[in-house]
Amino acid sequence: MSASLSRPRVGVWLIGARGSVATTVVTGCAAVAAGLHPPTGMVTETPAFTESGLPALSDLVFGGHDTVDCPLPKRAETLTAGGVLPPGIATAVASELAAAEREIRPGGPTPGDTRSEAELITAFADDIRDFVHRHELERAVVVNVASTEPASQGPDAPLPASTLYALAALRAGCPYVNFTPSEGMHHPAAAREAERSGLPYAGRDGKTGQTLLRSVLGPMFAQRALAVRAWSGTNLLGGGDGAALADPAAAAAKNAGKERVLTDTLGTTPQGETHIDDVPALGDWKTAWDHIAFDGFLGTRMILQTTWQGCDSALAAPLVLDLARLTARAHESGLSGPLDALAFYFKDPVGDAPSGLAEQYVALTGFARSLREAGPGEGTGLRQGAGEGRELGREERTNGMGDLR
Numbered sequence: 001m002s003a004s005l006s007r008p009r010v011g012v013w014l015i016g017a018r019g020s021v022a023t024t025v026v027t028g029c030a031a032v033a034a035g036l037h038p039p040t041g042m043v044t045e046t047p048a049f050t051e052s053g054l055p056a057l058s059d060l061v062f063g064g065h066d067t068v069d070c071p072l073p074k075r076a077e078t079l080t081a082g083g084v085l086p087p088g089i090a091t092a093v094a095s096e097l098a099a100a101e102r103e104i105r106p107g108g109p110t111p112g113d114t115r116s117e118a119e120l121i122t123a124f125a126d127d128i129r130d131f132v133h134r135h136e137l138e139r140a141v142v143v144n145v146a147s148t149e150p151a152s153q154g155p156d157a158p159l160p161a162s163t164l165y166a167l168a169a170l171r172a173g174c175p176y177v178n179f180t181p182s183e184g185m186h187h188p189a190a191a192r193e194a195e196r197s198g199l200p201y202a203g204r205d206g207k208t209g210q211t212l213l214r215s216v217l218g219p220m221f222a223q224r225a226l227a228v229r230a231w232s233g234t235n236l237l238g239g240g241d242g243a244a245l246a247d248p249a250a251a252a253a254k255n256a257g258k259e260r261v262l263t264d265t266l267g268t269t270p271q272g273e274t275h276i277d278d279v280p281a282l283g284d285w286k287t288a289w290d291h292i293a294f295d296g297f298l299g300t301r302m303i304l305q306t307t308w309q310g311c312d313s314a315l316a317a318p319l320v321l322d323l324a325r326l327t328a329r330a331h332e333s334g335l336s337g338p339l340d341a342l343a344f345y346f347k348d349p350v351g352d353a354p355s356g357l358a359e360q361y362v363a364l365t366g367f368a369r370s371l372r373e374a375g376p377g378e379g380t381g382l383r384q385g386a387g388e389g390r391e392l393g394r395e396e397r398t399n400g401m402g403d404l405r
């Protein structure tokens with residue numbers, strides 16, 4: 001057996017596996033692993049993460065759930081036609097796309113699905129376990145990149161699909177990442193189970209554009225003692241995400257995270273709203289405007305405006321790969337509960353994390369350092385914190401979330 005075949009491999013189980021973000025993740029991972037493209041946008045490929053023990057891109061194996069049938073290679077063709085993927089890349093990694101396509105299982109609940117919540121959780125968990133078993137994976141990370149769901153309907157409503165999948169991940173013994181604003185592990189039913197499981201989890205809602213800028217500019221206004229009077233934003237977006245966010249309840253879930261970062265970094269909630277408009281003609285290309293009205297010395301009124309024009313899936317995919325690698329390594333190191341150190345990646349981070357990007361980056365690179373110092377292997381017993389690894393006793397390690405806050 002060659003050295004590469006004997007290396008432990010790590011599964012990445014994508015919920016929403018045939019979506020734009022998922023297709024870009026699978027295509028991009030294969031292209032970068034093959035040396036066809038540099039790892040632009042992947043923070044885990046920068047020197048701060050050297051020797052942190054992260055799984056190699058070539059050791060990631062993809063599978064997942066989706067509720068649509070369009071095969072991954074076809075989806076990659078569509079993304080190529082839309083300019084999201086560079087020409088020729090989907091053909092160059094056709095065998096990797098086909099391999100991931102073979103590992104996609106039907107998701108749910110689909111309209112008319114008669115299965116109970118318990119049956120759905122069991123079916124999803126069985127699919128994940130089967131994937132891990134057949135590929136002899138060391139572990140698998142479940143990552144939610146499915147369509148955004150409407151905001152919470154309250155504790156008595158049926159469990160949202162994202163929470164069914166989060167519970168399935170726990171049942172299958174897998175760490176979990178929520179890249180969407182959907183409830184997932186935030187639902188009280190899942191939060192309780194997460195605490196018992198001793199598994200690490202991260203989320204929620206990837207920070208790829210407007211909120212990324214806000215997490216830099218908010219601290220700037222606060223540190224320069226400039227009084228922000230109003231912060232208004234508008235987003236124009238097409239694609240599947242644009243269509244999902246045309247539902248005001250789904251957009252509300254997304255906008256809550258975008259506004260939270262302002263309140264947290266400014267220490268006050270400025271006037272102004274954030275809107276998301278579905279413009280199908282734009283596909284995956286998003287334009288985000290922010291208009292910030294602020295007061296300077298002696299009350300002089302001033303305005304900052306920003307325009308962000310980005311390709312959503314190209315911004316999201318490298319972060320999903322970073323998160324899968326970091327969460328897998330956190331699991332290997334024996335960490336459990338909310339991974340605060342990954343707040344850098346999220347609009348609405350779990351746990352007790354700062355909201356400014358600079359502080360979040362310090363926490364992330366400290367985490368990378370502590371992973372490096374912990375050395376290779378299982379259950380190194382790290383504790384989260386500003387880069388300081390601390391040995392935990394076995395009881396402490398398996399004691400769930402409380403240990404890590």
Ligand SMILES: NC(=O)c1ccc[n+]([C@@H]2O[C@H](COP(=O)([O-])OP(=O)(O)OC[C@H]3O[C@@H](n4cnc5c(N)ncnc54)[C@H](O)[C@@H]3O)[C@@H](O)[C@H]2O)c1
Pocket residue numbers: 015016017018019020021022065066067068107108109145146147148149161179180181205206207208239240241244312313315316
């Ligand atoms: N692209 C970004 O910059 C970015 C940033 C932050 C968050 N996100 C979030 O990532 C998610 C994915 O975005 P996208 O552009 O790939 O959207 P998309 O519409 O292209 O893909 C979503 C996929 O989820 C699938 N899906 C829907 N319900 C499901 C279910 N119950 N089970 C399994 N699969 C299901 C859909 O069939 C679709 O294939 C969205 O929630 C979006 O808000 C994206």
